Amino acid sequence: MKGLFTKAIEDGVDSMLSILSYNRHPRVLSILSYNSTPKSNAPAPSELLMGRKLKMLIPIPTEALKPNFPYQQQINNEKENKKRQKLYYDRHTKELSKLQPQQQVLVQEHTT
Structure with a gap:
């Protein structure tokens, strides 16, 4: 189980590093885009946090922003x-x- 979490964390770090090193878009927009992307059968992290979709460069209906x-x-x-x-x-x-x-x-000592 620990390996699964480690792999997910490493994948997230790799994604963020590639986003930050990619200079085509400003970094803030890249991070916003990453956080607004749904992940594996779940809504996007920003959508869960804010309860709505975040405003992006791509036009979206006003109803989706409520x-x-x-x-x-x-x-x-x-x-x-x-x-x-x-x-x-x-x-x-x-x-x-x-x-x-x-x-x-x-007291039992735990050695790792």
Whole structure:
């Protein structure tokens, strides 16, 4: 799983470096274009953040610039899924006893 995230981060960094090194457009417009592009079956990051499409050089209808949050149901579903996952994860945990002042404890060192 860690490798998947690392690959996604590296791809994002490579994309941004290529955008910033490409001098055909001003950098701000290039970054705006990158953030306004939908990513893998999801709306664009800027669209999720702002609730609308961002104004670009390409003309778009005025209606598309009005805030709208149609993804609220997806966000709520994700929150419910996280709650359910936490519930199932916590079923196998136990409550630890409270520590008293000056009580000795064992600490395990993690070496990586």
